[in-house]
Amino acid sequence: xxxxxxxxxxxxxxxxxxxxLWQFGCDKHPTKPDPSEPKDYPVYFCNQVNSTLWxxxxxxxxxxxxxxxxxxxxxxxxxxxxxxxLYFFQMERVLVLTADSLRLVAELPYGGQVAxxxxxxxxxxxxxxxxILRTTDWTVVYADTTGLYEGVFTKDSRTFYASExxxxxxxxxxxxxxxxxxxxxxxxxxxxxxxxTPDSNKLLLCxxxxxxxxxxxxxxxxxxxxxxxxxxxxxMTPDGRYGFFGNPSTPFGELGTTDLxxxxxxxxxxxxxxxxxxxxxxxxxxxxxxxxxVVTPDNRWLVAIDAPLGPHVLILYDLFKxxxxxxxxxxxxxxxxxxxxxxxx
Numbered sequence: 001x002x003x004x005x006x007x008x009x010x011x012x013x014x015x016x017x018x019x020x021l022w023q024f025g026c027d028k029h030p031t032k033p034d035p036s037e038p039k040d041y042p043v044y045f046c047n048q049v050n051s052t053l054w055x056x057x058x059x060x061x062x063x064x065x066x067x068x069x070x071x072x073x074x075x076x077x078x079x080x081x082x083x084x085x086l087y088f089f090q091m092e093r094v095l096v097l098t099a100d101s102l103r104l105v106a107e108l109p110y111g112g113q114v115a116x117x118x119x120x121x122x123x124x125x126x127x128x129x130x131x132i133l134r135t136t137d138w139t140v141v142y143a144d145t146t147g148l149y150e151g152v153f154t155k156d157s158r159t160f161y162a163s164e165x166x167x168x169x170x171x172x173x174x175x176x177x178x179x180x181x182x183x184x185x186x187x188x189x190x191x192x193x194x195x196x197t198p199d200s201n202k203l204l205l206c207x208x209x210x211x212x213x214x215x216x217x218x219x220x221x222x223x224x225x226x227x228x229x230x231x232x233x234x235x236m237t238p239d240g241r242y243g244f245f246g247n248p249s250t251p252f253g254e255l256g257t258t259d260l261x262x263x264x265x266x267x268x269x270x271x272x273x274x275x276x277x278x279x280x281x282x283x284x285x286x287x288x289x290x291x292x293x294v295v296t297p298d299n300r301w302l303v304a305i306d307a308p309l310g311p312h313v314l315i316l317y318d319l320f321k322x323x324x325x326x327x328x329x330x331x332x333x334x335x336x337x338x339x340x341x342x343x344x345x
Contacts, residue, residue: 026242026262026271026322041296042099043303044086045339046077053077053086053102054336058301058316061326069102070095076113076337080135081120083342089114094125106138113149117157118343122176124160126151132160132176142180146171155198163191170194170205185219193233197265198240204263206232211245211261213268223268229254235293235302237319238343240265248289248307258289260304260317260324276315276324285329287313294341295319305336 040059047054051074055064068074072090079086085105088095094114096106112127122141123133126148132141148171151162161172170185189208196203202222203214209230213223227247235244243263247256258280262272280287291307300320306313312334316326 026264038300039298039345041298041301041341042079042083043294043296043339043341044077044079044099045292045305045336046074046088048073048075048335048337049333056303056314056316056328058296058303061316063314063328066102068097070104074337077340078114078116078338079340079342081116081118081343083344087114087116087123089125089337108133108138113151113338115151115153115160116343117153118155119157120344122153122157122160124151124153124162126162130162132173141176142173144173144182150193152195154196154200156200159196159200161194161196161203163194166190168207170203192231195234195236195243197236198238202265204234204236204243204245204265206230206234206245211263213243213263213265223263225270229256231256231307233290233292233304233307235295235304236265237295237299238297239299242319244293244295244302246290246293246304246307248291250288251308256289256307258287260290260293260302262322272322274317274322274324276327279315279324279327283327283329285313285327287315290315292336292339294339296341297343297345303339303341305339 038059040057043056045054051068052065053068075089077086077088084099086097086099092111094108110125110131112125115124121135123135125131128147130144130146130148147165148162153160158176159174164171168187168190170191172183173180187207191207193206194203205212205214211225211227212221215222229250231250232246243265245261249256258276260274261270264271288307290304293302293304295302302317302319304315312330314328318325
């Protein structure tokens, strides 16, 4: 594994200038966890193969599972901002269940990916069309026939960003608390993931073959780096200080890396990389690389699942120590759609 990875890193370094970008380094500790009594925020993900809900506790390393007691394939799960509800995406509906007992709260007649606003009052459902609902009564606030995916709200819950399906267009709708207005921006290659900074001034974006930082108001690209194979995923600390992205291998035989790259949002530069080789080697486990990821609300833990080539590994990074500290191999017959954690402290 190390020989193959080394060859890939050389190729990637040659393509993106990794050495020159990493030389500055991050701060000694990239995050500052809450000094008060630590809280164990549960992280959720759903196995599409058998509709099993998995719950991981970063602080205790406890891993639980339960079968969701409803018919139909569970494509993905999204937890509410306060951690009390779970939204399960099925083909033609979204089931709203309590997180503690999986009691049915509501059944929404919209099929698609789910995103929750940080204030917990808005629910976006993305599929062949697009709807934003109030979580208090499930009434529609905004509807559009545009097919969207991988959407996310800004921290103030007033703007929603998403990728337009199978295109290079970024879609967003602003002033959701008054008169919604839509916007579009075309990029050189398809937009796959995005995360707005807490001040709503910047977007971190994964495009096909690119990672970049984008100034929204100035419509200006602040940082752009070419990566191969370039089908990565994004994360960000809740304080907006650091972003994270991977460059995993793909199901098409294109080799990436197992590394997690750290991006200094204020300085607009890649400042560090975090490895999982030591854990993979010690457990004799193979991984495609870092896939979907979330950061706990206290800035302390980043939890990721393996990229789609081999979605059967869970990885835990300690962001204060800046290293991978735990890995769980699920073995065969697992396919995780996404990973989710609450947004509120």
